Amino acid sequence: MKKKCTALFTTIASWIPRLSFSLALVTVIDAPSFAQVREIQEVEILGQPQVKEDEVTVRVKLQGKENKPVVPLTPDDFTLRARKQLSAQEWSDWNNLEKEEYWQTWKSPDEAVQVPVWMIFLLDFSGSMNREDRRGVEKFTGAINAIRSFNEFASENLEGNIQISVVPFGIGGNNCPIQPIDDEQLDRFLPVGDFKLTNYLDNLEKRSPCAATDIYSPLKKAIRFFSNPYDQRFSPNQTELSQENFQTEITEPQPQLAIILLSDGYHNAGNDQQNMDEVKQLLNENSNIIIHTLGYGLTPQQLGEKYKLGREANRADINRKIVQEGEFVDKNLLDSLAEITGGISSFSADADVIAQQLPLFLKALLGEYEITYTDPSGERGSTHEIQVGITSPKTEKMIYSQPKRYRITVFGRSLPLSTRLIILSLTLLTLGVGGVLPFYFWGKWLQKSEN
Template sequence: MKGTGKNGPIMNLKKYDFQIKLIDTNANSLVAPDEEKSYSNIKFRWKSPQDTVPDDAYIIVLFDMSGSMQCSTDLNRKGNCNKVPKGQRKYDAAIDTLKNFVEEAKTWKGKTQVSIVPFGNRVKTGNCNFSEPFVNVSPDNLNDFQNVESTELTKFLNTDLSNKTPCTATNIYESLYKSVEFLTNDSDERFYPVNREGEPTDNQPRLSIILFTDGFDTDTFNKDETIARGKQQQQIDKIATLLKKNPQLAIHTLGYGLTPKQLGQKYGLERAVNWNKDIDWGNDKTKLIPRVEYLDEQAINNISSLTNGISRIAGNSKEITESLKLFLQAILGEYEIIYKHPNPQRGRVYQVISSVNPVESNSKEYRFTVIGITAPPNIVAGAFGISIIFIGSWFIVYFLWRKELQS
């Protein structure tokens, strides 16, 4: 089971924090040894997330290649982003944090596969040192999964990605839709393994998307915020429909920049930045704030809420690294509880609920189909005695019949 709070996964719970409740749905009553109606007397074994071997995981990292990633890591700096030297750009810092992300993933047990997918559109000839296919969120690019233990991920970050110049527009929703569509393809047995009978196996891999961006979606953009939000909602609805195919798929979002409130403080406003009033969306000298500095906090929050994922805004490398570490904990971290059902009976339907006071997990239903003793010991003993008497009676009849024939 996962322990998740308002601010992310809860990793420091102890065994005594947990309780187990079993319900006999046929009798609509609790199941407990010695007729005690409580959780705590259901004994169980327990493992922390650090000791548990997680299921296989497939993680897609959507990496923003927009021109604003050329801006300085010093978010208090103002001026032309194109003049920021390599090594001091947000782009360079973001790549370094992805290297840390890969190293952190190696410390977890289990098999974790990561695909780092640069995204963007409207590649500008002359400004970019790559072509459209590099940032096209295609099945081929999405499918470039590498085990975190492999050197291929580090090689990609150090060479293929580091040598590029971010320069695109930001097609967040289109890229996210294609990623969700890819991971909800139930014919792909890596993501949806089945047994010989064609039924899903018990240990389904964990599927996740991490969206890393520093801006706003340019495809749904409009200078009127109400219109832009309406277009965004249309895209959210399309993605939500896809997610119905796999409600377990998780989307986490990470914004690199300042919140609207922090951006307002930077430019001397005593309030959060207003989309309609404050941002220069293009050659509007009456507006104070350049669009390359605007991070759409509301949009990334709405995206992560589709799957109850985590959304974070980070203003420096340390905060980004901590956020990515938090995402890994949410994806891979899980408490393991193993218990023995007291006096199970074949054919009856039971539910199990785990709780960390006062929060309860969703119930999990199961049925015993093949077990040894299917009733309490007193009933089994009685049935056994009746069987012995029945067999003995037939033996007496047979003995008398045989004796009569011999005479």
């Protein structure tokens, strides 16, 4: 009886971190604006499949409407299908992998091994951040408090390596000293819950925002910083390879790299289209980076209603002095930047809502499923493709990921018994023909020679 009780308490204790994680996420998404969506828009296999002998592991990420996290799923919602390469141009038919026969493990986001998360917070340091928001809170203070809340939430409820760097940005002047963003500034990562991070935020809050808004320059520098192929924190033993030159074994899952851009203004340094094209090119070269954006202020529609324009406010209204410059937030730009990487774009003039959005970003980063299965053939050196299909909870339609290719290594599954017997027989026959028979005839020749 005592052993049973001990085992029961041990089991309960092992589940406490998972329950805490789930309950914490339920808390932050309880409000309607944070509800998880039921309609799946995209299924993606992250990185390359991991191969160990004949066992293959894939990490799967789902995207719902507006790139928000999808409601929790069960193994029954998932389908795996694989096919084998027969020749350079020929493949076998897709073969559905039945759970009972091929699946080894299925892990929800709560159970899957969490990869390291590296987050850069680009915090608008423009003069308009001194203005008060809808609740009468100074925007810069509201933004700092939001990061504080995120730090507390992540440190108290989540396990794993989550590192964040908070970097104020803007164009300074004679009366506004602000250090230009460089790799040293971007690399000031601290783990969530670290007292140094708390102290840094306290000191940052004492500063008075005064710069002009330059959104593209700091963003491009942050992307280049994350794209350093020699930094093992961001690219641990992995490279993005083509389908023709894919990697067969990967030692570690790719870490999550995220840039959180928080701004209450618009880019006023010019060359918008050129800058946008450069951002797209940089992100095209590193598809592992996710950009989430937070617009802190009234939406163009709300601003149009405030000034009774009968339409959404736009940047031209600033030049005509119809709308105050410090009130306009470029929602279109923030939406476009998030859309490039499949990130989330949120907007609010309320400090509390801004604070609630950040855990949602983290949920989107960590919402990965993990499936390990046995390859149907397990033939050494053979090449295969895998697809993951999900039944969307809302539409009940099957949505498949793009196929990912992998190769069974030379240390794959042992050959079948029949094949091994054939090999043994051929080996003995070869030894007999190539070894015994020559000695037999040589002996006959010696006897004849003696006679």
